[in-house]
Amino acid sequence: MDEAAFVGALVALLVGLVVGKAWERYKLRGGRWIDRRKARESPHYILGLNFLVSNQIDLAIEELNNAAGLDADALEVHMILGNLCREKGQVGRAIQVHQNLLQQSELSRIEHAYVLLCLGLDFRRGGFVDRALETFNEVLRLDPDNRYALLNLEKLHEEQRQWTEAYAIRQRTMARAEPDAQDGHRTILAFLETEIGREAQRHSDSTQAISRYEAAIELDDGTVPAYLNLGDVHLAAGDTKGAISAWERIIDMAPERAYLAFERLADAYPKSGAPKKFTDLCHRLINENPLDWRARQALGSHLAEKGALREALELLLEALIHNPHALSIHQSIWHVLTELGLEARLVKRYIELTKGAVFYLDPHICMHCRYRSTELLWQCPQCHEWNTFLEERIAPAKEATEPLADRV
Numbered sequence: 001m002d003e004a005a006f007v008g009a010l011v012a013l014l015v016g017l018v019v020g021k022a023w024e025r026y027k028l029r030g031g032r033w034i035d036r037r038k039a040r041e042s043p044h045y046i047l048g049l050n051f052l053v054s055n056q057i058d059l060a061i062e063e064l065n066n067a068a069g070l071d072a073d074a075l076e077v078h079m080i081l082g083n084l085c086r087e088k089g090q091v092g093r094a095i096q097v098h099q100n101l102l103q104q105s106e107l108s109r110i111e112h113a114y115v116l117l118c119l120g121l122d123f124r125r126g127g128f129v130d131r132a133l134e135t136f137n138e139v140l141r142l143d144p145d146n147r148y149a150l151l152n153l154e155k156l157h158e159e160q161r162q163w164t165e166a167y168a169i170r171q172r173t174m175a176r177a178e179p180d181a182q183d184g185h186r187t188i189l190a191f192l193e194t195e196i197g198r199e200a201q202r203h204s205d206s207t208q209a210i211s212r213y214e215a216a217i218e219l220d221d222g223t224v225p226a227y228l229n230l231g232d233v234h235l236a237a238g239d240t241k242g243a244i245s246a247w248e249r250i251i252d253m254a255p256e257r258a259y260l261a262f263e264r265l266a267d268a269y270p271k272s273g274a275p276k277k278f279t280d281l282c283h284r285l286i287n288e289n290p291l292d293w294r295a296r297q298a299l300g301s302h303l304a305e306k307g308a309l310r311e312a313l314e315l316l317l318e319a320l321i322h323n324p325h326a327l328s329i330h331q332s333i334w335h336v337l338t339e340l341g342l343e344a345r346l347v348k349r350y351i352e353l354t355k356g357a358v359f360y361l362d363p364h365i366c367m368h369c370r371y372r373s374t375e376l377l378w379q380c381p382q383c384h385e386w387n388t389f390l391e392e393r394i395a396p397a398k399e400a401t402e403p404l405a406d407r408v
């Protein structure tokens with residue numbers, strides 16, 4: 001580029017910047033230029049933002065309300081004010097603030113979409129589901145890429161158990177996502193597909209249920225509930241072998257979740273003429289992962305049922321060493337010790353092992369919002385995210401330096 005062209009480009013750029021600044025500041029409204037900074041330059045606005053930052057929401061609302069009073073057209077001030085009211089639970093007022101903004105005739109298409117998005121959030125917060133759905137759909141008509149509207153629409157459909165609709169929305173989100181985010185979207189589609197299958201299963205449509213579960217596994221072969229349910233459908237249709245093969249796939253695809261199929265497999269193997277297979281499976285899992293306390297506990301309980309009490313107790317005590325806080329292991333041990341007539345030597349061994357153990361009733365925790373649950377959940381009831389639960393483990397009492405690394 002020669003020098004003159006360079007200077008020309010620079011001048012054009014500067015002119016553009018200055019015009020842009022002026023445009024940002026002034027807006028033509030009703031035939032005259034309006035200084036859009038009036039509300040934003042008021043001390044109320046600055047004070048309001050300061051209160052907001054220090055989390056004094058009531059004071060922030062008061063100051064922003066004063067700032068908003070200075071200029072009925074100061075879009076962002078009114079938008080923030082409305083959003084704060086919603087967060088404080090003043091949904092009626094939030095709706096009013098945002099609806100008033102929509103009356104402005106000069107809103108650009110994108111401004112209109114943003115105000116509608118805020119209004120949709122107000123409706124959702126207030127529990128006005130139909131109006132929220134309608135409003136988010138309106139946002140998407142104005143701004144088809146609006147991912148907040150897409151996300152809120154999906155969650156609303158999920159809350160109504162409208163899985164097919166939620167699935168369609170997630171597909172739209174996925175189509176707009178970056179290549180490296182595709183796997184995460186596929187995982188959620190697989191969970192939604194699983195829910196569609198469960199609906200079919202509830203309505204005794206096993207053909208549809210099976211094809212939905214298989215589609216879920218096709219989308220993401222780590223979708224554990226799809227395997228569990230698929231096996232259940234096969235079992236209900238009298239296909240024990242089909243059920244077993246669905247459940248066994250969890251062991252290969254998601255070994256850390258294999259325990260979810262233990263009870264089913266322990267019941268099904270004898271029916272398929274392979275009574276020893278469950279014992280073999282547990283031994284295999286323990287060999288593959290020496291920290292696996294669930295396989296030890298399952299095998300211990302299984303052996304206790306068969307009357308092999310001493311062998312059972314050894315396994316349960318080993319399980320306890322790997323997870324001294326799980327109440328369910330203690331309960332299994334109490335049962336076996338009672339069956340063994342509370343033999344003093346064995347009781348003493350147990351008491352030695354339990355020193356420092358804290359019983360832990362709700363070991364599952366949502367990695368997204370820290371919600372705790374006694375059982376593994378696939379969707380969090382608090383933040384509604386999918387597949388966010390991990391088992392929270394306190395390190396074994398004897399190896400207190402070990403971090404939470406062996407979370408299952």
Ligand SMILES: [Zn+2]
Binds near residue numbers: 367384
């Ligand atoms: Zn959560």
